[in-house]
Amino acid sequence: MNMKMDNAMKQPSKDFEDSTALLKHPGALHDKADQDGYLFFRGLLSNERVFRLRKQILHILERRGLLSCDTDIMDGVADPENVSQLVVQGTYGVGVSTEIYLEVQQLEEFHAIAQDPELLNVFKILFGSEPFPHPRNICRLIMPHPSMIPTPPHQDFLYIQGSSSTWTCWFPLGDCPRELGGLAMLEGSHKLGLLNVTGSSGAGGLESLLCGLNLEWAYGDYLAGDVVMFKSHTVHKAMPNQMGNKIRLSCDFRYQPEDQVIDRSSLKAHGGFTWEEIYKDWKNEDLKYYWDKDTLTFSDWDKSIHIHTDKIC
Secondary structure, eight states: OOTTSOGGGOOOOEEOOBOGGGGGOHHHHHHHHHHHSEEEETTOSOHHHHHHHHHHHHHHHHHTTOBOTTSOGGGOBBOHHHHTTSOGGGSTTSSSOHHHHHHHHTOHHHHHGGGOHHHHHHHHHHHSSOEEEOSOOEEEEEOOOTTOOOOOSBOTHHHHOSOTTOEEEEEESSOBOGGGOOEEEETTGGGGOSOOEEEOSSTTSEEEOOTTOOOOEEEOOBOTTOEEEEETTOOEEEOOOOSTTBOEEEEEEEEEETTSOBOGGGGSOTTSOOHHHHHTTOOOGGGTTTTOOTTOOBOOOOOOOOEESSSOO
């Protein structure tokens, strides 16, 4: 293997291993997490719940004329002509316009699924204490747009800051075979600390510099209900959508031990919206402002990130 090959260009060479059985063996679960920097769980979430949220989001896209009229709504097939009219540069990396994204953010079920008992149980085991779900939940509606570029390799800590013990939970809203373009993990990359970055196209606008790393990318076929969780220093990337006009819907949620520091930005709504806009029609009062706690300790933003102007390591 050429040690100087840009690791970002390598294709995944191994499949995810299901860690579900390790939930009954916390020590082994911690060892797996410390070794790989991520955990994959087959069928952790109810696929009924996943499909319910999927249907709600697809109805929003249908009303906006972004779905094909010739297929079942749950197939998530785009209308290529209308999708081509989207201005990708103004979509916060989520794939749709601000107006459409606000409708998604206003879905009560979208935020409620982030506090699913099965998800919280895994993080309770990992943290050894009650997890604190960040309210800054992200939904990505990746359209088959000619200008849509897959998210480049990056570490979430660069954007989240706060506690280094923060984890990201990612799962597709529906079946996501490899060809549809799910997330791939660079195994063991969390042990490298915060990597230098360079400017890049794709969501986030920054890419981790991976030259000279001899690490393997892991990937797999996701079914509805499958979840991958990873540390905030674990390098990951989105794979390209090779399924024509199919839309990829997915969720990004973050969790951390409540007694550790958090950056104030993690308490803001994603997309630049206000919580008043998002909460206005909700029925479950317990989901609103649960994060507004006097017990939280805030961190200062780390301004020491070194951004390179090119990709030379």
